[in-house]
Amino acid sequence: MWCRLLWGAARGLWACRAPCQPHRFFGCSSPPLEELFVRGGPLRTFLERQAESEAHLQVRGPELMAVAKLLSQKEQELRETEHLLHDENEDLRKLAESEITLYQKEITQLKHQIILLLVTSEETDEKDLILEVTAGVGGQEAMLFTAEIFDMYQQYAAFKRWHFETLEYFTSEIGGLRHASASIGGSEAYKRMKFEGGVHRVQRVPKTEKQGRIHTSTMTVAILPQPTEINLVINPKDLRIDTKRASGAGGQHVNTTDSAVRIVHLPTGVVSECQQERSQLKNRETAMKKLRAKLYSMHLEEETSKRYNARMIQVGTKGRSEKIRTYNFPQNRITDHRINKSLHDLETFMQGDYLLDELIQSLKDYADYESLVEIISKKA
Amino acid sequence: MGFWGRMLWTLVSGPSGRRGGAQGRAFSLWPPRPPLPRLLNATELVSHWTGVFEKRGIPEARESSEYIVAHVLGAKTFQSLQPVLWTQPLTPQQLLCIQELCSRRLQRMPVQYILGEWDFQGLNLKMAPPVFIPRPETEELVEWVLEEMAQRPHVIEGQDGPRILEVGCGSGAISLSLLTRLPESQVIAVDKEEAAINLTCENAKRLQLQDRIWIVPLDVTSEGSWTHLLPWSPMDLVVSNPPYIFHQDMEQLAPEIRSYEDPVALDGGEEGMDIITNILTLAPRLLKDCGSIFLEVDPRHPELVNNWLQSRPDLYLNLVAVHKDFCGKPRFLHVQRSEP
Numbered sequence: 247m248w249c250r251l252l253w254g255a256a257r258g259l260w261a262c263r264a265p266c267q268p269h270r271f272f273g274c275s276s277p278p279l280e281e282l283f284v285r286g287g288p289l290r291t292f293l294e295r296q297a298e299s300e301a302h303l304q305v306r307g308p309e310l311m312a313v314a315k316l317l318s319q320k321e322q323e324l325r326e327t328e329h330l331l332h333d334e335n336e337d338l339r340k341l342a343e344s345e346i347t348l349y350q351k352e353i354t355q356l357k358h359q360i361i362l363l364l365v366t367s368e369e370t371d372e373k374d375l376i377l378e379v380t381a382g383v384g385g386q387e388a389m390l391f392t393a394e395i396f397d398m399y400q401q402y403a404a405f406k407r408w409h410f411e412t413l414e415y416f417t418s419e420i421g422g423l424r425h426a427s428a429s430i431g432g433s434e435a436y437k438r439m440k441f442e443g444g445v446h447r448v449q450r451v452p453k454t455e456k457q458g459r460i461h462t463s464t465m466t467v468a469i470l471p472q473p474t475e476i477n478l479v480i481n482p483k484d485l486r487i488d489t490k491r492a493s494g495a496g497g498q499h500v501n502t503t504d505s506a507v508r509i510v511h512l513p514t515g516v517v518s519e520c521q522q523e524r525s526q527l528k529n530r531e532t533a534m535k536k537l538r539a540k541l542y543s544m545h546l547e548e549e550t551s552k553r554y555n556a557r558m559i560q561v562g563t564k565g566r567s568e569k570i571r572t573y574n575f576p577q578n579r580i581t582d583h584r585i586n587k588s589l590h591d592l593e594t595f596m597q598g599d600y601l602l603d604e605l606i607q608s609l610k611d612y613a614d615y616e617s618l619v620e621i622i623s624k625k626a
Numbered sequence: 627m628g629f630w631g632r633m634l635w636t637l638v639s640g641p642s643g644r645r646g647g648a649q650g651r652a653f654s655l656w657p658p659r660p661p662l663p664r665l666l667n668a669t670e671l672v673s674h675w676t677g678v679f680e681k682r683g684i685p686e687a688r689e690s691s692e693y694i695v696a697h698v699l700g701a702k703t704f705q706s707l708q709p710v711l712w713t714q715p716l717t718p719q720q721l722l723c724i725q726e727l728c729s730r731r732l733q734r735m736p737v738q739y740i741l742g743e744w745d746f747q748g749l750n751l752k753m754a755p756p757v758f759i760p761r762p763e764t765e766e767l768v769e770w771v772l773e774e775m776a777q778r779p780h781v782i783e784g785q786d787g788p789r790i791l792e793v794g795c796g797s798g799a800i801s802l803s804l805l806t807r808l809p810e811s812q813v814i815a816v817d818k819e820e821a822a823i824n825l826t827c828e829n830a831k832r833l834q835l836q837d838r839i840w841i842v843p844l845d846v847t848s849e850g851s852w853t854h855l856l857p858w859s860p861m862d863l864v865v866s867n868p869p870y871i872f873h874q875d876m877e878q879l880a881p882e883i884r885s886y887e888d889p890v891a892l893d894g895g896e897e898g899m900d901i902i903t904n905i906l907t908l909a910p911r912l913l914k915d916c917g918s919i920f921l922e923v924d925p926r927h928p929e930l931v932n933n934w935l936q937s938r939p940d941l942y943l944n945l946v947a948v949h950k951d952f953c954g955k956p957r958f959l960h961v962q963r964s965e966p
Contacts, residue, residue, distance in 0.1 A: 524745040526762035
């Protein structure tokens with residue numbers, strides 16, 4: 247009963263925030279703290295109940311409780327100090343004012359701390375990842391846009407000081423990109439890049455267009471976390487490895503230069519290919535890396551699809567088919583449809599530095615907020 | 627292009643009477659097709675030469691033209707070529723260079739010799755005829771050796787690192803990749819061909835591995851040759867990709883192999899066992915107790931080698947494992963010395 251009530255309250259709070267004033271909400275960099283911590287609100291109730299119950303479900307329970315306790319103390323002290331604002335003594339009033347500013351700062355910090363403790367990180371967050379880009383609707387123009395997006399992420403990786411290695415790159419005749427993948431690794435790489443998966447749409451006059459008409463084209467981004475040996479075990483018997491040498495005597499009898507490798511995972515039918523290197527062994531290693539990432543993300547999706555169903559920000563295949571962002575060149579505007587946030591200055595955005603980082607941060611804040619609402623409602 | 631082509635071809639090859647038929651065309655220094663009338667980009671060149679190769683029955687037509695064009699543009703594969711270079715017109719010098727290299731391919735020269743380099747286990751190695759070109763299977767032999775070494779660290783206890791003998795080093799592919807992956811190891815690489823000795827030397831210097839490798843000209847089939855290796859014994863490991871092709875199969879090899887690679891590195895005699903038995907005979911004299919021999923062989927060899935070892939109990943050698951290659955063929959042998 248409680249549970250449903252709180253969920254309702256959380257949803258209510260959510261519903262009035264998001265659709266009504268999305269711009270204002272996402273314009274500010276931090277989640278709506280005041281709303282979350284409103285007296286008698288779902289988060290307060292959640293914290294109170296956690297304090298009352300003996301067993302803390304969360305690993306960081308004790309730490310959370312300590313911060314929550316400190317928060318109520320500070321709030322109590324703040325209220326007491328607020329009485330002094332009406333004191334007759336002017337010096338005392340001024341002193342109270344400066345104290346109140348200090349308390350407010352401290353309280354904000356504590357609230358942030360509580361949110362950080364509540365929003366648990368995902369199993370995958372610290373992992374490396376494989377980025378896949380594929381041209382969608384729009385022919386050559388879509389392929390040109392795909393090449394630009396791939397460049398943008400390569401530059402973003404450099405901006406974040408991540409490792410970036412192109413695994414495959416299939417171009418079109420006029421310099422566009424049909425499909426490419428890259429391995430990205432570094433601090434919080436997956437944690438940030440996971441919000442980039444989905445359909446990206448471009449609206450502009452293509453270079454190939456003679457009559458100056460605006461076209462709409464799409465490309466798809468997939469972000470696959472890279473599993474460790476422990477996360478995913480593949481039985482070698484489940485793999486079929488195709489190479490040019492598969493038939494004939496092989497060994498010293500043959501000298502082929504075709505080093506392309508194709509691996510099929512028989513139980514799932516998932517296919518992975520590589521022809522980036524002259525060494526067949528290297529191509530096999532890369533194809534295997536991609537296959538592992540594909541199988542791992544399939545495995546994760548099974549686990550998490552239920553959990554994520556209610557969310558605006560989807561991660562994984564479900565998100566991959568969803569249109570997440572529009573790049574409108576005539577209006578020099580980027581709009582992320584999930585959080586209804588718009589940015590301007592496309593050229594800077596496509597350079598893959600602070601503007602992209604800012605948008606990803608907003609998405610992350612929003613996702614944290616969603617997961618917080620979920621946690622409050624679940625454990626109350 | 628048809629008209630210009632014919633026109634230029636006539637200019638290049640002279641009056642039709644002087645053309646020596648197909649033979650003359652194939653082995654002429656001049657390209658079989660005239661220079662193209664305008665500057666083409668990489669993609670167009672690959673299509674052009676793929677067409678030429680296909681028409682002339684050159685195997686792996688597309689791969690060959692892609693490797694050559696990518697090489698001239700400074701990349702290892704066409705896949706890894708910078709996207710901007712796909713569509714940029716090539717300079718006349720680059721075009722000439724591609725034409726020259728492609729004309730060699732028309733003479734069935736292996737792509738690895740044409741480029742003068744190839745990759746093995748992530749190492750870039752110089753390739754020069756007639757030294758044997760490493761095959762992808764052999765990369766797996768190296769992987770297996772490395773796995774075994776990792777599982778048996780006691781082998782290397784008490785000294786600087788494992789000491790490895792490679793018989794028939796060719797371009798140095800096996801030795802140099804083992805040295806790279808086993809930073810404490812030392813290798814003695816032997817080959818009877820001077821060209822191979824020189825190429826291994828050059829590749830060792832290229833990779834700055836010359837301090838941990840001794841490259842010795844030696845014919846393991848000659849009587850008592852093993853005594854020359856005693857100064858380096860006892861060894862932890864003997865590894866080899868010996869010539870193992872059955873003599874009667876030699877004639878069926880593709881022209882790329884038959885006409886360019888040293889038959890000495892391929893022909894293993896009647897049952898392909900000539901050098902294998904020589905290695906198995908000399909190894910026990912140089913190996914430590916429980917030392918290992920790793921060999922790449924023909925799929926018919928595991929049984930032949932096992933039978934042969936059983937007929938030679940005096941060698942104290944046992945075939946302990948057979949590994950399949952990526953095509954599922956029994957290709958690699960692990961033979962171990964037991965204590966006498």
